Amino acid sequence: MTTPPMQTPPPADRRTDPIRPTDDQARALGKQLLRGARFGSLATLGPDGHPSASLVSLATDIDGTPLILVSALSSHTGNLKADPRCSLLLAPGGKGDPLAHARITLKLRARQIERASEAGARIRRRFLARQPKAALYADFGDFCFFALDLEAASLNGGFGRAYELTPSDLLSDTVAASALAGMEExxxxxMNEDHADAVRHYATALLGAVDGAWRLTGLDPDGADLARGDQALRLPFPAPVATPGELRSILVELAAAARKTG
Incomplete structure (x- = not known):
């Protein structure tokens, strides 16, 4: 009887790559997590080189860059000034196992914003529209805004759905964002003053939210941000817009669609 040759076992470290190819579904999920977040876990590097995590309130600039408002008394502010490298975990969670829900980790580099600049005025406005209670302390002398410039991201869409994303996968087109920046406010x-019913229908008919005094807090090339009290919603556009005219058209189209649905 011939003994069959022994099979050489594969090396112990040979594994299937868990990272999936990035597709439009992954990009849409990543943008939804980024634009929809009102808070996140910010990790900075302390003087001893050890990572330190803090909970921070969030908004986004018109291109999607994360924005934070922090106090000089907080350790993470000093950490960012000494070493701008940081990361941000956005994990909205949900019912059941938290690991079954989508989350994203952003690799970032912090940049302090000059309050008196044009960008400073826009960032303050967008942040307070998203986080209105921060108006109580936003102008205190020891508080400052940081933009967290995106360098890379790791998206986990749930079990077995891991992706590595680039800034272009998550952020809005810079030319389009610049074209809308001057008219967004x-x-x-x-929309809030003259078309409140349309905004309410965006929330209830298109996003399935409960009825109430919904308002727009921001517009950008990829969608609209809505809020009602502490609730926040993200309405993605069917396709990105690049001009003020295209933005007006898509808002009208979405209002019509919401009326038909509702």
Missing amino acids: GAVAH
């Missing part, structure tokens, strides 16, 4: 005010 006026467009948000106009």
Whole structure:
């Protein structure tokens, strides 16, 4: 009887790559997590080189760059000034096993914002629209805004759904964001003051939210941010917009769609 040759076992460290190819579904989920977050866990590097995590309130700039408002008395503020490298975990969670829900870790580099600059005024406005209670302390002398410039991201869409994303996968087109930046404040005010019913229908008919005094807090090339008290919603556009005219058109189209659905 011939003894069959022994099979050489594979090396113990040979594993299947768990990272999936990035597709449009992954990009959409990553953008939803980024734009929809009101808080996150910020990890900074302390003087001893050890990571330190803190809970921070969040908003996004018009291109999707995360924004934070921090006190000089907080250790993470000193850490960011000494070493701008940081990361941010966005994990909204849900019912059941928290590991079954989508989350994203952003690799970032912090940049302090000059309050008196044009960008400083826009960032303050967008942050307070998203976090209105922060108006109680936003202008205190020891508070400052940071933009967290995105360098890379790791997305986990649930068990077996891991992706590595680039800034271009998550952020809005810079040319389009610049084109909308000058008119966004006026467009948000106009929608809230003159088209409150349309905003409410965005929330209830298109996003399935409970009825109430919903308002727009921000507009950008990829969607609209809505809020009602402490609740926040993200309404993604069917396709990115690049001009003020395209933004107006998509808002009208979505209002019509919401009326038909509702």
